[in-house]
Structures are given as structure tokens and as C-alpha cells.
Amino acid sequence: MAISPVGMANMCYYCCLPMGISSYGGDIQVYNVGEYTQPFFTTFNPMAQAEFLGGGGGGGITVPQLNLNIDVDALADAMWAPVIENLALSNVNSNNQTIATLKTRLNSLTESEGVSDGDKTTITQLLKELEEQEKAMKDLEDESLTNDDIYAKSKEISKKITEISKKASKITVSSAASDSTNNYANESQGFSSFNYATNSISSAGSSGRAELSSSEYGPKFLEKVKQIAQRINCDYKDLLGVMNSESGINASAKNPNGSATGLIQFIESTARGLGTTTAQLRRMKPIKQLDYVEKYLAQNKSAAGFSSGHKLSAGELYALIFLPARASRQVLATRGETYYSANRGLDKNKDGKITKDELGNRVISKRVSDTSFYA
Numbered sequence: 184m185a186i187s188p189v190g191m192a193n194m195c196y197y198c199c200l201p202m203g204i205s206s207y208g209g210d211i212q213v214y215n216v217g218e219y220t221q222p223f224f225t226t227f228n229p230m231a232q233a234e235f236l237g238g239g240g241g242g243g244i245t246v247p248q249l250n251l252n253i254d255v256d257a258l259a260d261a262m263w264a265p266v267i268e269n270l271a272l273s274n275v276n277s278n279n280q281t282i283a284t285l286k287t288r289l290n291s292l293t294e295s296e297g298v299s300d301g302d303k304t305t306i307t308q309l310l311k312e313l314e315e316q317e318k319a320m321k322d323l324e325d326e327s328l329t330n331d332d333i334y335a336k337s338k339e340i341s342k343k344i345t346e347i348s349k350k351a352s353k354i355t356v357s358s359a360a361s362d363s364t365n366n367y368a369n370e371s372q373g374f375s376s377f378n379y380a381t382n383s384i385s386s387a388g389s390s391g392r393a394e395l396s397s398s399e400y401g402p403k404f405l406e407k408v409k410q411i412a413q414r415i416n417c418d419y420k421d422l423l424g425v426m427n428s429e430s431g432i433n434a435s436a437k438n439p440n441g442s443a444t445g446l447i448q449f450i451e452s453t454a455r456g457l458g459t460t461t462a463q464l465r466r467m468k469p470i471k472q473l474d475y476v477e478k479y480l481a482q483n484k485s486a487a488g489f490s491s492g493h494k495l496s497a498g499e500l501y502a503l504i505f506l507p508a509r510a511s512r513q514v515l516a517t518r519g520e521t522y523y524s525a526n527r528g529l530d531k532n533k534d535g536k537i538t539k540d541e542l543g544n545r546v547i548s549k550r551v552s553d554t555s556f557y558a
Contacts, residue, residue: 264330267330267331267334268330270330270334271330271331271333271334271337274333274334274337274338274341275320275323275333275337277341277485278316278320278337278340278341278344279320280482280485280486281341281344281348281485281486282313282316282317282320282344283482284482284483284485284486285309285313285344285347285348285351285486286310286313287456288351288456288486288508289306289309289310289313289351290310290456292306292354298354298355299355302354302355305350305354306351306354309347309350309351312343312347313344313347316340316343316344316347319336319340320337320340322336323336323337345488348486348488348508351508352508352509355520355521399434399468399469399470400432400469400556401556401557402556402557403470404469404470404473404556405553405556407470407473408422408423408473411473411476411477411480414477414481415477415480415481415484415495416491416492416493416494416495417494417495417496417499417500418497420550420551421495421496421497421500421501421546421547421550422500423550423551424497424545424546424547424548424549424550424551425447425500425501425504425546425549426446426447426476427549427550427551428501428545428546428549429446429447429448429504430445430446430447430448432446432551433446434446434464434465434467434468434469434472435465436448437461437465442461443461444461444464444465445461445464445465445472445475446469446472446473446476447476447479447504448504449461449464449475449479453479454475457475457478457479459475479504480500480503480504483503483504483507483510484503484510486507487502487503487507487508487510487511488511489510489511496539496543497542497543497544497546497547498538498539498540498541498542498543498544498546499539499543500546501539501542501543501545501546502515502539502542505526505529505542506522512539513538513539513540514536514537514538515537515538515539515542516536516537517535517536517537518530518535518536522537523535523536523537529541529542529545531544
């Protein structure tokens with residue numbers, strides 16, 4: 184029986200039965216002595232030693248039977264309790280966050296003129312389904328429920344939320360110009376028709392100085408970007424590349440063709456969903472606005488189905504901004520869709536598809552040197 188050094192799940196048997204413990208091969212092994220010959224690096228308990236030296240009780244040393252009154256089931260339950268508690272808590276937090284993100288998206292879509300009446304009916308139904316799951320999550324606060332109950336029930340709720348998310352991802356928006364479209368698809372403000380003067384930030388490998396206020400975009404700003412990247416699990420250079428592509432790493436940048444504002448071009452409905460406004464974002468210090476960048480990316484990462492431990496590639500990171508509802512796909516948009524026509528410039532190989540690889544290549548091309556943040 185192999186056991187981990189952390190769990191030690193079978194150790195309770197070691198004092199009760201004739202057993203040995205060996206670290207041979209790198210793992211701790213617990214086994215019945217009668218099943219194996221003695222390996223190297225083995226420690227026997229007294230019962231096992233007597234059996235080994237006495238030939239299984241046929242002579243030699245004998246050891247009286249030990250009764251340590253160990254409740255094995257109780258011990259196992261005690262060892263399992265913190266594990267299931269953590270799993271249950273993780274499920275609850277993930278479900279609540281995903282529900283909140285989906286509600287924000289769906290509510291923003293109801294404001295869009297580009298959504299058909301049929302899709303608006305679907306949105307209303309999906310919002311009702313989310314309310315049901317929200318109530319089901321509230322029911323998990325019942326103190327009579329065990330952690331096992333909470334884990335099992337939250338897992339079922341998670342499946343239902345995933346189905347709602349899949350239905351939501353099929354909703355299309357016909358107007359590429361509307362802010363609601365940009366909120367759901369986040370079309371990066373139309374790369375084909377608009378681009379910021381990102382040359383103010385030195386490109387990857389360059390030692391040039393960014394033409395931005397050193398007091399606002401200095402070492403402290405860079406350090407916070409690194410901390411955020413570590414928390415959302417991505418390369419900080421990719422995060423800088425995304426912001427460079429979106430705004431030239433300019434927290435006050437505003438798209439003249441819409442409400443898109445700030446480091447990753449928040450639109451008004453997105454800003455409201457994060458508890459602020461685009462006007463407030465423009466007035467914020469860049470290092471403060473990074474808090475909203477992190478909040479937005481963390482919400483979208485969870486809603487897209489990526490685990491907290493998943494390391495985001497450059498393409499996946501940008502997809503969470505470009506088209507979060509499809510961030511887990513390789514092909515994000517195809518010719519004939521609104522998302523594609525508004526951003527056809529991203530289809531570098533002109534094959535009629537915008538892919539995460541193409542987004543990733545754009546991010547990498549927009550990476551900036553750390554020296555840009557030092558005087």
C-alpha cells in the first residue's frame with residue numbers, strides 16, 4: 184500500500200498489524216510483512232519484527248497481540264475532514280464568482296440594440312436560471328449540511344452553471360458599433376480601424392524609455408503588474424503586452440469612437456459591472472486602475488472555465504479581453520460573424536479565422552522592456 188508523506192493515510196495500521204515501512208524507491212511504502220521479503224531501508228514494528236525473525240510465528244521470538252483501541256474509521260474521517268472542507272469552499276467561491284460574472288454579461292446584453300428579440304427572451308430565461316442557481320448556492324449556507332453535502336451539491340450546481348454559460352456563448356450581436364457588443368465580445372475597439380500610438384512604449388528587447396510619467400509608470404507600477412500576473416497565473420510580460428496593444432499602457436487613453444477607456448479599454452457597461460465608471464477610471468492613478476484590470480481578468484478566467492492553477496498563455500490572456508465567452512476555444516471568430524468583421528485585422532494569415540495563436544503573436548510583438556519603467 185503506497186501512501187504519500189503528506190497524507191499518511193495508512194499509518195494507523197502500522198501499530199496494529201505486523202507491518203513494515205520502507206522508503207525504497209523514493210515513496211513511503213506500508214505493507215504486510217507476509218507478502219514481501221525484507222527490502223532495504225525498512226523499519227518493522229515489534230509485531231512485524233517477531234514475525235520476520237520467527238518465521239511467521241513458527242518459533243523464535245513471540246510478541247503478544249496489541250490492542251491500541253484505535254478507531255480507524257474515526258481517524259480516517261479526521262484526516263479527510265480538512266480536505267473535503269477545502270474542496271467544498273473552493274467550489275462555493277468559484278460558483279458564486281461565475282454566477283456574478285454571467286449575470287453582469289447577460290444584463291449588459293439586454294441593453295444592446297444588436298441583440299434580437301429572440302435572444303433577449305433567451306437572456307431573460309438564462310437570468311432566471313442563474314437566479315435559481317444563486318438560490319441553490321444560498322441554501323448551502325444551511326448549518327445542518329456537512330462539508331460532504333456542500334461539496335456534492337456545489338458540484339451539481341457547477342454543472343448547471345456551465346450549461347447556462349454554454350447557452351450564453353451562442354448569443355450573437357448584430358451591431359459591431361454598440362458598446363454592449365464590445366462588452367460581451369470585447370472587440371478591442373476595432374483593430375482594423377483604430378489603433379493607439381503605442382510607440383510611446385519601447386518594444387520588446389528595447390532599452391528605450393517610455394514617454395509616460397515616470398512617477399506614475401515607474402518601478403512600483405511594474406512590480407504591481409508582476410504581482411497581478413502571479414495571482415492570475417500568466418507571464419507578466421504578456422500582461423504588459425496586452426495593455427500595450429490595447430492602450431499603449433496609458434491609463435487615461437480613450438477610444439474616440441466609443442467609451443472604451445484605460446489600460447485594457449474598459450467600456451462603460453464593463454466598468455459599471457466592476458463597480459466604477461469609465462470617467463472614474465480615467466481619473467485614477469495607473470497603479471490603482473490595475474486593481475480593476477486584475478478583477479476583470481480574474482472574473483473572466485473563472486467564467487471561461489480555466490482553473491485557478493491554469494497558466495494562461497499569451498493568446499488565452501488576450502482572449503479573455505477580446506472575446507471572453509470563447510476564451511477556451513482555439514478559433515475565436517470566423518468570417519461572417521460580427522466579431523470577425525469588426526476585427527478582421529487580427530486574421531494575420533487571412534484564412535477567415537481569428538485564433539488564439541494569432542492573438543498570442545500580437546501580444547508577444549507588443550511586449551515591453553522592464554527598462555521602460557526605470558528612469
